[in-house]
Every structure is written in C-alpha cells, then in structure tokens.
Amino acid sequence: MNVRFERTGPLMELSSYPQWAQDMVMECEEAKQGVVDHEIWPAMCEGKLGATGTRHFMVGVWPVIERFPGYMAMNLLKTRFGRSPGDNMARRWLVRNIRVEQNHAEHWLSWAEGAGVSREEVLTGQAPHGSETLARWCEEISSHGPLAAGMVATNYAVEGATGEWSQLVYASAAYADSMPAPTRTKSLRWLQLHAAYDDTHPWEALEIVCTLAGASPSSAEAAYLGECVRRSYVSMRITLDRCMDVHRDPWAVSEAAA
Incomplete structure (x- = not known):
C-alpha cells in the first residue's frame, strides 16, 4: 500500500x-x-585542462545539455492530471522548468565560446569516444522508466551533482579571469545559474519523487530508485573521464598516431 507522503520540514x-x-x-x-x-574540475579551475580537454568537455557534455528539456518532456508525458498528488506536482514543475532548460542550452554555447570552443564545433563536432554514456542513460530512463525513476535520475541526481560541481568552478576567480573580459558575464552565465538556481532544484525533484513513491514504497521499488540515482552518478563520471585531455584518451591517442 502506498502511504501518502507530505513534506512538513524544510525543503533542503x-x-x-x-x-x-x-x-x-x-x-x-x-x-x-x-x-x-572529479579531477576535471581542479584542472579546469587551474588552467591545466588544455584546449583539447576543454573542447572534449564542451562537445562531450553538450548532448545532455541539448536533450535535457527532452528528458523532462518525456517525463511530462507520463503524468496524468488529477491521478495523484505526485502527478499534479510533477506536471506543474516540469511544465514550468522545461523552458528554463532551453535557455540553459544557449548559455552553454556562450560558455563554450568564452572557453575557446566555437558554437559550430559544439553543435557538429565529433564527441570523444564514450562520452555519450550519460546522454544514453538519461534518454533510456526518461523514455522507458516510470515517472519517479525518470525524475530521480535526471532532475535529482544529474542536476544535484551538477549544482555542486558548478559551484566549485564558478567560485574560481582564476577561471573567471581566463574568460575574455568583454564577454565574461555572458560566458559564465551557465555556471552562475547552476551554482545558485540548482541549489533548490534537485530538492524540489526529490520531494516530487517521494510524493510519487509514497512514504513507504516496497523494498524493490526503493532499491530500483536508488539504482537509478547511482547509475546517473556513475554515467556522469564515465562521461567526464572520457572528456579529459587527449593524453588520457587512448582512443584519441591511437587515432592521432594513425
């Protein structure tokens, strides 16, 4: 039996x-x-990531940025107004935030340009091998998983971890100074929004997931949701591993040698 959950304490x-x-x-x-x-963040902040690593990061992570509104739209299609309090919460929240994610895609391109990676390269460049791991997982769980699983994997796990690492990079004065002065504010807009906006975003998603699953879901359902969260984190780490400098990328090294 699904025992209804209603949050009474602070959101965060x-x-x-x-x-x-x-x-x-x-x-x-x-x-x-x-x-x-992950080692990519201090490398980025200290100017040690290099042009190749920066290009790999901007191009390799772009599919997730570009498709994130789509993941949310696929989860929105799973809702039915009036079916449950969780459905109603998810529906309102997803509708409100899908447009925000579209704006984030434009901010990512501005960040890439400030970091020396052209818009055209981000949109059409070849991503490093294996960097599609996170995008494929988010697509899979959002298209085929239950509503609670899709939201806990993307809006809670992916956005939550992103909020934490973006705070690290945005707080780096050295990294900010590496951006061209005339466009610095625009270049850092993606980081600024995620370092602040996403501070509450994943907590809101967690509340929705708990409302959907209830106060005491079956042990199997709870374990499944936990597996979805863990897989999101592991997929993020794999993608970041594949976006590091060419010297750590055996595929890229072998291609260069050929």
Missing part, C-alpha cells in the same frame, strides 16, 4: 523526507562524490 533538509529516501541519498553519496571530486 534530508530529515524532511521518508527514511527510504534518506537511506537512498546516503547510500549513493560515494558515487556522487566521484562526480563532484
């Missing part, structure tokens, strides 16, 4: 959520730290 306190959700977050923490503590 884990104790406000059911025990199964608290356990899920804690059990996936190590996988999330694999993203937040």
Whole structure:
C-alpha cells in the first residue's frame, strides 16, 4: 500500500523526507562524490585542462545539455492530471522548468565560446569516444522508466551533482579571469545559474519523487530508485573521464598516431 507522503520540514533538509529516501541519498553519496571530486574540475579551475580537454568537455557534455528539456518532456508525458498528488506536482514543475532548460542550452554555447570552443564545433563536432554514456542513460530512463525513476535520475541526481560541481568552478576567480573580459558575464552565465538556481532544484525533484513513491514504497521499488540515482552518478563520471585531455584518451591517442 502506498502511504501518502507530505513534506512538513524544510525543503533542503534530508530529515524532511521518508527514511527510504534518506537511506537512498546516503547510500549513493560515494558515487556522487566521484562526480563532484572529479579531477576535471581542479584542472579546469587551474588552467591545466588544455584546449583539447576543454573542447572534449564542451562537445562531450553538450548532448545532455541539448536533450535535457527532452528528458523532462518525456517525463511530462507520463503524468496524468488529477491521478495523484505526485502527478499534479510533477506536471506543474516540469511544465514550468522545461523552458528554463532551453535557455540553459544557449548559455552553454556562450560558455563554450568564452572557453575557446566555437558554437559550430559544439553543435557538429565529433564527441570523444564514450562520452555519450550519460546522454544514453538519461534518454533510456526518461523514455522507458516510470515517472519517479525518470525524475530521480535526471532532475535529482544529474542536476544535484551538477549544482555542486558548478559551484566549485564558478567560485574560481582564476577561471573567471581566463574568460575574455568583454564577454565574461555572458560566458559564465551557465555556471552562475547552476551554482545558485540548482541549489533548490534537485530538492524540489526529490520531494516530487517521494510524493510519487509514497512514504513507504516496497523494498524493490526503493532499491530500483536508488539504482537509478547511482547509475546517473556513475554515467556522469564515465562521461567526464572520457572528456579529459587527449593524453588520457587512448582512443584519441591511437587515432592521432594513425
């Protein structure tokens, strides 16, 4: 039986959520730290990523940025107005935020240009081998998974980890200074929005997921949602691994040698 969940505590306190959700977050923490503590972020902030690594990152992550409104739209199609409080919450939230994600795609292109990667290269360039891992997972779970799974994998896990790593990069004065002064504000807009806006976004998504799943879902359902979160983090880490400098990319090295 699905016992209804209604949050009574603060949005951004884990104790406000059911025990199964608290356990899920804690059990996936190590996988999330694999993203937040990834070596790409200090390399970026310290100017050690290089032109190739920067190009790989901007082009390799772009499919997720470009398709994110689509992931949300596919989850929106799973909702039915009036079917449940969770459906109603998800419907309102997804409709409101899909347009925001479209604007984020434009901000990503501005960031890339400020970092020295042309818009044309981001849109049409060949992504590094294996960097499609995250995009493929998000597409799979958003198109075929239940509503709660699609949202916990994308709007909670992906956006939550992104909010944390973007804070690290945006806080770097050295990185900001590396952007051309005339367009610096525009170039940093994507980072600025995610370092602040996404601070509450994943918590809102978690509340919706808990409302959909209830206060005490079956152990199988809770385990499945946890697996979706963990897979998002692992997919993010793999994508970042594949976006590092050409010297760490055996495929790129072999191609260059050929």
